[in-house]
Amino acid sequence: MTVKDIFNLFLLISALHGFLFCLLILFSKNGREKSMIFINLLVLIISLNNIQSWVLAKNFFIEYFFLDYIHIPWHFLIAPLFYMFLINYLEIEKRSKNILKIILPVFLLTISIRIGFVSFFSDKNTTDVAYLFEKYTSIEEIFSLIVSLIIFGYSFQILSKKEQLFTKILSFDNLKWIYTFFKLGLFTYVFWIIALAITVALDFKEFIYSYYPLRVLTTVLIYWIGYQAIIQLRLLKERKDLRKQLNFAPILEVKEQTEEEKDADKQLLFDKIHSLVEDKKLFIEPKLSADFLANELDISSAKLSNTIKLFSGKNFNDYINEFRIELAKELLTHENYKNYTITSIGLESGFNSKSTFYYTFKKHTGLTPTEFQKSTV
Structure with a gap:
């Protein structure tokens, strides 16, 4: 089994795992929580991206020009969905910008441009078309990377203002797991930048193996935060419930002292x-x-x-x-x-x-x- 075969198998298994994850969350007790809805959508997007990559890698549509060139740029939605999860988990969504309302039209516009691109070249299936398509895809990806980095940085800026914005949540969660996600996320962006830089350096003409670790890392990271969110949300709800319901009786009695033993x-x-x-x-x-x-x-x-x-x-x-x-x-x-x-x-x-x-x-x-x-x- 070659490296490519192993990677394609990973894409398939991770996609199927992601779809199963989404179903389990959808029908779980906390599945209707807004923060969990956005985590679920985030996992779904990564799963769709992986199944799309697997289908294209297996050349299932090689005979169909239109299908072979319509690649949905799911990566546009990853950072916005994480941002939406963050502001809902921190319970500051009413005081925060809804970035998804801005990104969704951009996402749909990129799909429309792709469809127009493929339609225009559908009767000119040549090597030049493949080169132009790869070039356009990389330019689109560079734009997506810039937008994603801006949203990622803005999300971290929100988290850094924790003492002013969401002191309530801090009494239940120290947010270390989210800080860990940001650290790993930054590492992922470095891989993305390297992969794109190599693509440009090779003049968009060769398959870039540096995308293998990028996609693996992204997938693992998104699924990791998905499971972490499930655990943390349960802890958060239980702790809120405990604090709300408990009417504490005195926990310790003061030890009595004789006059000789104390002042x-x-x-x-x-x-x-x-x-x-x-x-x-x-x-x-x-x-x-x-x-x-x-x-x-x-x-x-x-x-x-x-x-x-x-x-x-x-x-x-x-x-x-x-x-x-x-x-x-x-x-x-x-x-x-x-x-x-x-x-x-x-x-x-x-x-x-x-x-x-x-x-x-x-x-x-x-x-x-x-x-x-x-x-x-």
């Missing part, structure tokens, strides 16, 4: 710290720090840490994590949340990642969250 003023300060953390549920904020809490109480962070150590016997992080662990234990054993993912429970309890939650939970209880949940059934 009255220090005990009063500790009670104040404990009450602030408990009543305002500050512990569910992953970025809670000693400096922030000390500032709220108008004391130094050193005094805060020393007071916590004196009365709880723990350092600041262990003290806060104890609140988080107690809440997580409550949620893990609560009948209303037995179908929720352990990850969403951990994140909503104040941990910044699944791995941190599992490590800290086992450190405090001797069991993983999964083992703890099973032990209480």
Whole structure:
């Protein structure tokens, strides 16, 4: 099997996988969410592009001039659909531009130009026509690349303004997975630029093997963000539901101290710290720090840490994590949340990642969250 055969097989399998993905999302519980609709369309576009490339590579329409030269430029829609997913996931679509309304007419115009091009040359099936077609296709692709880069950059600019535009979503999702997508996306654009540069350098006359890694990378990247979006959307919905429904009871009781063991003023300060953390549920904020809490109480962070150590016997992080662990234990054993993912429970309890939650939970209880949940059934 040659490299070309392997690549063509990849195109076919990835296209079929994409169509199956779209069907599963379409009939899933969250399939009607706007953000998921755009992710689904994004996967569909890549799947259509791959099946089109496979059909053309297999020369199924070599005898039909019109069909062999009508290549739909699906790549025009990739960046706009990702942008639409982004603004809907971040819940800022009402304050953002609908770029798709601008790009769709351009996309349809390029298809019309292609049809006109093919119609004009349909009775002149010569080598020169093939050369002209490849040249036009590359010029069209360069235009698409420029437009895509502009939208990609604009999308990243929106994400960089997170503290001003969408503070609400940040309390549920740190968006690291989207930042990862941007990093990988930039890498993909480099491959695209290289492939186009080689095409131009070879005067549009030879098949460019550099498009192989580009198409593979693009496909994997789009499918990856599709699956990530499914996972993150579920976590987001569960965490919102948890925060909305839970009416927290006190998580930890203040340890009583005898007069010999404590100073009255220090005990009063500790009670104040404990009450602030408990009543305002500050512990569910992953970025809670000693400096922030000390500032709220108008004391130094050193005094805060020393007071916590004196009365709880723990350092600041262990003290806060104890609140988080107690809440997580409550949620893990609560009948209303037995179908929720352990990850969403951990994140909503104040941990910044699944791995941190599992490590800290086992450190405090001797069991993983999964083992703890099973032990209480």
